[in-house]
Amino acid sequence: MIRSLYIFRASIIALLATLAVCLSGVALADWAPKKPVDFIIMAGKGGGADKMARLMQSVIEQHGFSSKPFVPINKPGGSGAEALVHLKQKQGDDHTIMVTLNSFYTTPLRQPGLDVDISTFAPIGRMAEDTFLLWVHSESGINNVDDFVAAAKAAGNDWVMAGTGSGQEDQLLTTFLNKAYGLDIKYVPFKGGGAVAKQLAGKHCNSTVNNPSEQLGFYEAGTTKAIAAFTPERLPLFPDAPTFRELGQDYVYFMQRSVVGAPGMSAEAEAYYRNVFAQVYASDEWQAYMQKKSLRGGFLTGGALKSYWAAEKAIHEQMLKDIGEI
Amino acid sequence: METLDLLSQGFGLVLQPLNIALIIGGCALGLFIGAMPGLGSVNGVAILLPMTFLVPPAGAIIFLAAIYYGAMYGGAISSIMLGIPGASTAVATTFDGRPMALKGEADRALITAAGASFIGGTISVILFTLFAPPLAEVALAFGTAEEFALMMLAFATFVGLGGDDIPKTFFSIFIGLALSAVGLDIISGEPRLIFGDLPGFFHGINFLVLAIGIYGIGEILWTIESSGGKVTISQANITVRRIMDNLRGLASSAKAIIMGSFLGYFVGILPAAGATPGSIMAYGVAKTISKDPDSFGKGNVDGVAAPEAANNAASTGSMLPMLTLGIPGSPTTAILLGGMVIWGLEPGPMLFVDHQDFVWALIASLYVANVFALLINLLFIPGFVSVLRMPFTILAPIIFVLCVIGGYAPTQSMHDVWLMLVFGVVGYLMRKLDYPMAPAVLAIVLGPLAETSMRQSLLISDGSFMIFFSRPISGPIMLVAIALFLLPLIKRLRERGGRTT
Numbered sequence: 074m075i076r077s078l079y080i081f082r083a084s085i086i087a088l089l090a091t092l093a094v095c096l097s098g099v100a101l102a103d104w105a106p107k108k109p110v111d112f113i114i115m116a117g118k119g120g121g122a123d124k125m126a127r128l129m130q131s132v133i134e135q136h137g138f139s140s141k142p143f144v145p146i147n148k149p150g151g152s153g154a155e156a157l158v159h160l161k162q163k164q165g166d167d168h169t170i171m172v173t174l175n176s177f178y179t180t181p182l183r184q185p186g187l188d189v190d191i192s193t194f195a196p197i198g199r200m201a202e203d204t205f206l207l208w209v210h211s212e213s214g215i216n217n218v219d220d221f222v223a224a225a226k227a228a229g230n231d232w233v234m235a236g237t238g239s240g241q242e243d244q245l246l247t248t249f250l251n252k253a254y255g256l257d258i259k260y261v262p263f264k265g266g267g268a269v270a271k272q273l274a275g276k277h278c279n280s281t282v283n284n285p286s287e288q289l290g291f292y293e294a295g296t297t298k299a300i301a302a303f304t305p306e307r308l309p310l311f312p313d314a315p316t317f318r319e320l321g322q323d324y325v326y327f328m329q330r331s332v333v334g335a336p337g338m339s340a341e342a343e344a345y346y347r348n349v350f351a352q353v354y355a356s357d358e359w360q361a362y363m364q365k366k367s368l369r370g371g372f373l374t375g376g377a378l379k380s381y382w383a384a385e386k387a388i389h390e391q392m393l394k395d396i397g398e399i
Numbered sequence: 400m401e402t403l404d405l406l407s408q409g410f411g412l413v414l415q416p417l418n419i420a421l422i423i424g425g426c427a428l429g430l431f432i433g434a435m436p437g438l439g440s441v442n443g444v445a446i447l448l449p450m451t452f453l454v455p456p457a458g459a460i461i462f463l464a465a466i467y468y469g470a471m472y473g474g475a476i477s478s479i480m481l482g483i484p485g486a487s488t489a490v491a492t493t494f495d496g497r498p499m500a501l502k503g504e505a506d507r508a509l510i511t512a513a514g515a516s517f518i519g520g521t522i523s524v525i526l527f528t529l530f531a532p533p534l535a536e537v538a539l540a541f542g543t544a545e546e547f548a549l550m551m552l553a554f555a556t557f558v559g560l561g562g563d564d565i566p567k568t569f570f571s572i573f574i575g576l577a578l579s580a581v582g583l584d585i586i587s588g589e590p591r592l593i594f595g596d597l598p599g600f601f602h603g604i605n606f607l608v609l610a611i612g613i614y615g616i617g618e619i620l621w622t623i624e625s626s627g628g629k630v631t632i633s634q635a636n637i638t639v640r641r642i643m644d645n646l647r648g649l650a651s652s653a654k655a656i657i658m659g660s661f662l663g664y665f666v667g668i669l670p671a672a673g674a675t676p677g678s679i680m681a682y683g684v685a686k687t688i689s690k691d692p693d694s695f696g697k698g699n700v701d702g703v704a705a706p707e708a709a710n711n712a713a714s715t716g717s718m719l720p721m722l723t724l725g726i727p728g729s730p731t732t733a734i735l736l737g738g739m740v741i742w743g744l745e746p747g748p749m750l751f752v753d754h755q756d757f758v759w760a761l762i763a764s765l766y767v768a769n770v771f772a773l774l775i776n777l778l779f780i781p782g783f784v785s786v787l788r789m790p791f792t793i794l795a796p797i798i799f800v801l802c803v804i805g806g807y808a809p810t811q812s813m814h815d816v817w818l819m820l821v822f823g824v825v826g827y828l829m830r831k832l833d834y835p836m837a838p839a840v841l842a843i844v845l846g847p848l849a850e851t852s853m854r855q856s857l858l859i860s861d862g863s864f865m866i867f868f869s870r871p872i873s874g875p876i877m878l879v880a881i882a883l884f885l886l887p888l889i890k891r892l893r894e895r896g897g898r899t900t
Binding site: 118120123124127128130131134135145146148149150151152154155158159183184186187230233238239240241259261262263264267268270271272274275277278289290291293294296361362365 | 441445448449452538539540541542543582583584585586587588590593596598600601602603720724725726727730733734736737738740741743745746747748749750810811851855858859861
């Protein structure tokens with residue numbers, strides 16, 4: 074009896090689920106891509122954003138989330154300026170979307186001549202926020218931020234921080250450290266997080282503020298270690314690295330990993346991509362990747378994503394003013 | 400002996416039917432991707448990456464590595480047959496490969512390229528097997544100062560490249576350096592020389608756009624003029640006997656091949672360098688050590704053998720930092736690293752420890768891929784050679800279309816196609832005025848690497864140039880580079896001295 078009830082209940086659930094799928098199918102059938110979708114990547118091949126975009130693409134293809142393929146196209150020029158201008162020129166296009174990072178805010182602020190207004194881009198989804206940590210070489214004898222500050226103070230301007238790009242995330246974080254602790258760290262820009270990680274492992278620089286995904290390999294090998302995190306709470310992967318909040322500095326910084334659409338994209342297309350990326354976000358592959366690379370943050374879309382952008386843009390404007398870039 | 404055990408386990412995995420099929424398929428695909436102008440191993444690997452979830456990670460990396468390998472062989476084909484570099488790694492092959500084809504020695508050039516690729520690939524895989532961990536230390540020891548010293552060495556090997564007209568050579572180098580400065584300045588983050596915010600210049604001038612323009616379009620214009628509209632057909636015959644004769648003829652290039660293999664491998668190991676600088680440097684060195692340097696650029700077989708051995712060796716070399724450090728040694732390995740992430744592997748120093756089966760299967764597959772790439776290549780050579788029997792009136796439009804595709808493919812922007820056409824016309828005019836082209840191509844490849852590493856070093860040293868001389872690795876390299884720069888000068892003074900006495 075109980076068993077038959079169970080079966081009955083299961084079949085009801087199955088029926089409802091089928092109905093739900095059919096209904097959502099009907100709702101989605103309004104719009105679907107008519108040709109392969111241009112999947113612009115605002116960074117070069119092989120970098121963090123590129124790896125992530127190709128993971129998204131592989132999840133979409135593996136699970137058949139989209140009837141048409143997503144074709145990754147790298148447009149790394151000018152810290153994303155090339156990609157932003159390209160997307161802006163695709164006004165009203167329903168087949169062009171882009172993976173962005175924080176240069177989404179900083180590049181238009183630094184180059185007003187581009188005339189790019191990020192609030193016009195279609196908010197498809199924020200897939201994650203990448204975290205930042207302060208890294209030193211394991212043989213440096215530095216175990217915590219106090220050691221770090223003492224060593225960096227003693228070295229003065231000979232203390233070298235290697236980072237990715239100029240006027241971007243890593244330099245903003247370096248400026249924070251200089252201001253907060255009265256240091257005079259020298260910032261030297263490199264092309265990508267991988268090159269930066271190598272500089273530290275080869276002792277060609279003294280510290281980095283890499284994302285976990287960029288430094289994880291050397292961390293696991295015991296070559297480099299994290300001494301503090303720029304996150305609100307400690308990261309599960311790095312329980313021994315205190316946050317700067319714990320250390321009395323009210324400072325938190327993230328890198329957004331979001332997908333945006335061309336400005337003026339039709340509402341139906343926007344809804345379609347939103348659905349695709351919500352499914353990617355919920356997939357086992359994406360969740361596993363987030364956990365492994367110490368990413369955080371929920372799926373954000375629509376108005377919520379737009380206000381997130383507005384807030385982040387204001388923060389970056391202030392930071393860029395502080396370092397005299399604008 | 401542990402290494403041999405692991406390697407034999409790797410072979411056990413590679414010699415399974417599925418993996419053998421993947422290697423053969425990958426090599427054949429790579430060969431054609433490499434032979435298509437503009438489409439290089441980077442594009443091939445990137446395009447086929449999503450197809451790899453159908454097989455286990457070891458099979459996937461074997462497949463992609465076979466494509467990478469095949470593309471290194473294939474790049475030589477269009478360089479030799481059409482005079483268009485099939486991939487950036489095969490530009491140096493154009494310098495002598497094309498003249499050989501025009502002399503009716505296309506088969507010899509192709510077979511030398513295939514044989515040299517095989518030897519270069521095999522030597523480098525053996526080096527990889529035996530010395531991976533200590534070489535990883537070498538790669539880590541290379542900082543910005545060392546990278547700059549290495550770039551100086553590359554420029555130095557090229558001083559004599561342009562022939563005797565030194566001012567024209569310098570002019571060509573400076574044109575290349577100026578073009579390489581276009582785009583984003585990595586240190587300040589500001590765009591440079593973008594001609595009034597033309598978005599197409601933001602990503603800089605792709606080196607393939609210049610190379611395809613000069614060698615592809617320039618070549619068509621040149622041939623049209625020199626043939627005066629007459630229909631010409633190149634002589635190209637090939638028999639099994641000629642293939643065997645040519646393979647035996649490889650022995651005469653042994654010095655160039657072995658030099659290219661070692662040089663390419665070591666340059667490939669260094670992160671960010673990759674196979675393109677490696678093959679160009681090997682060409683420069685082959686010319687420097689040759690008994691007959693004047694015949695380079697006019698169809699010297701060593702000028703094909705050295706860069707082809709070097710680019711295959713470098714492609715293996717660039718896998719070393721990828722596997723041991725998780726750092727890409729070339730653009731293609733950067734994509735392969737992305738692939739590992741997708742397959743759920745963590746690239747980095749622990750890969751050799753945690754995923755031994757994966758790593759050794761890849762290394763073993765390189766041995767096997769080399770053999771198959773050589774066989775497939777030799778099999779197709781008669782077909783490739785018959786292309787030359789086409790009259791130029793039919794061939795020229797085909798080359799033109801391939802050039803346009805090649806200019807478009809790397810960045811997918813029409814801007815680069817127009818730019819390529821402009822370079823083609825300018826290249827033709829420069830050639831008419833007897834300016835050497837190779838130094839310009841060299842400068843656009845090495846310019847950004849040299850500039851970035853120099854400025855990073857000077858930032859670290861507060862502007863002191865002593866950083867390049869005071870460090871244990873960069874110091875000696877710089878001294879060798881300076882000696883090489885001065886060598887032609889000393890030679891000339893000696894000659895002059897000899898004449899007066």
